[in-house]
Amino acid sequence: MxxxxxxxxxxxxxxxxxxxxxxxxxxxxxxxxxxxxxxxxxxxxxxxxxxxxxxxxxxxxxxxxxxxxxxxxxxxxxxxxxxxxxxxxxxxxxxxxEGMTVADPAGSVRPPTPPRRLPKAIPLDQVERLLEAASVGDGPRALRDRALLEFLYGCGARISEAVGLDRDDIDLEAGTVLLRGKGSKDRIVPVGSYARDAVEAYTVRGRPVLLEAGKGTPALFLNARGGRLSRQSAWSVLRAAAERAGLAATVSPHTLRHSFATHLLDGGADVRVVQELLGHASVSTTQVYTLVTVEQLREVYAAAHPRAQG
Missing domain, CATH: 1.10.150.130 (Tyrosine recombinase, N-terminal domain)
Structure with a gap:
């Protein structure tokens, strides 16, 4: 040895x-x-x-x-x-x-900067397939699952923000919701009509049934025992819907949030407006999504322009 x-x-x-x-x-x-x-x-x-x-x-x-x-x-x-x-x-x-050396030979060496990864968004038709696959039947959990996924895509909310919602945080009549983001930073976000209709159907016909199994909670999204839905359970709802829609390989917890941002920018929304909707502290974080749309423009240009490729 x-x-x-x-x-x-x-x-x-x-x-x-x-x-x-x-x-x-x-x-x-x-x-x-x-x-x-x-x-x-x-x-x-x-x-x-x-x-x-x-x-x-x-x-x-x-x-x-x-x-x-x-x-x-x-x-x-x-x-x-x-x-x-x-x-x-x-x-x-x-x-x-510890005094084992006098000089530090690694002192001026810096780690390489990781490349900025493009967020993974899915096209609108796949979003629609995912949302359709969320509600199997008309039971309270099916209503909850559809409302949850419509809300995630319609508001660009993080899963943690969605499960942290209380019933009073969302104003269906005004079409707004109060989201509590990272660092205790609150923001008010519009709720689109599809998400609003799905949440209303759930709160009228689904949530009261689930609430009966628990001891009473202000949480908006409930589990089968009448308590607040956990982040892990919400991710399971998304994963199950993705599997039924045949999208399991392309969907992650942030997929609907990424798709929300990308589709807004594709539709002409200003990046600073999207920044506010997402709750990003810096616009540079939001600008990563503009790279996605540039890539899409490049692909369309390469395929459609007669002199794009030799």
Whole structure:
């Protein structure tokens, strides 16, 4: 058995520090251990055995190897590479703080910026298929499910905002709802006629039946026991409807919210109006959706313009 190097002992001390003093979760700790194992293998191949042997060039070369891959390790995506560099930088800060090294070779190395992922929206015809699949029958839960999904798409609400609603938060006569967003930021959003009709049908014919099974709650959307519908249960409603509509592979908890925003922008809505409706603190967050519409325009142009392609 080969003797443990000073570098391996240093990494072991850092992992102990993360586990004991910082109390990292088991899964996070496992990720750090895996990332630093890759770093150790790289340094061993480079002939580095002690913490003081490592240079900034080593760290930079290691970062490049994360994206390009090696004979031993496959290339990593941007987010995985960024996580690994965070682990490496944390290790070197720890070594400096504990006096095992004088300089920090990773101090000026920054993780790669993850690319902005385009939100996944589905076309209107698929939204309509999903909403139709939500209500199987005319029972109280079917009425609730249709109202829930119509509301999510009609208002662009997060699932957590929908299940957090109380009956008095929605004014069906005025066609508005009070949503409580992230950071306790409230906003008033219009409720479209389809969502309004579905919620009204549920509150008149469905909610009173579900309410009888519980002890009384102000929640708008109720479960079968008469209590507030959970976020997990709401996601199950969406998933079940997606499966019935044949859309299971393309639907996630945020799909209707993304579709709401994308369809508004496709219809000519101003991005700042959509920002307010979504409850985004910054318009730059909302502008990600404009990338979707640009991609759609590019596809249509490429397919329809006679001189778009050679």
């Amino acid at each position: 080969s003797e443990t190097t000073g570098l391996e002992k240093a990494v072991g001390a850092y992992l102990d520090h993360l586990a004991v003093e910082r109390g990292l979760a088991a899964n996070t700790l496992a990720s750090y251990r895996r990332d630093l194992r890759r770093y150790l293998d790289f340094l061993r191949d480079a002939g580095r055995a002690e913490p003081t042997d490592i240079t900034e060039g080593d760290v930079t070369t290691f970062l490049r190897s994360l994206r390009e891959g090696t004979e031993t390790y496959p290339p990593l995506g941007t987010s995985s590479a960024a996580r690994t560099v965070v682990a490496v930088r944390g290790l070197h800060r720890f070594l400096c703080r």
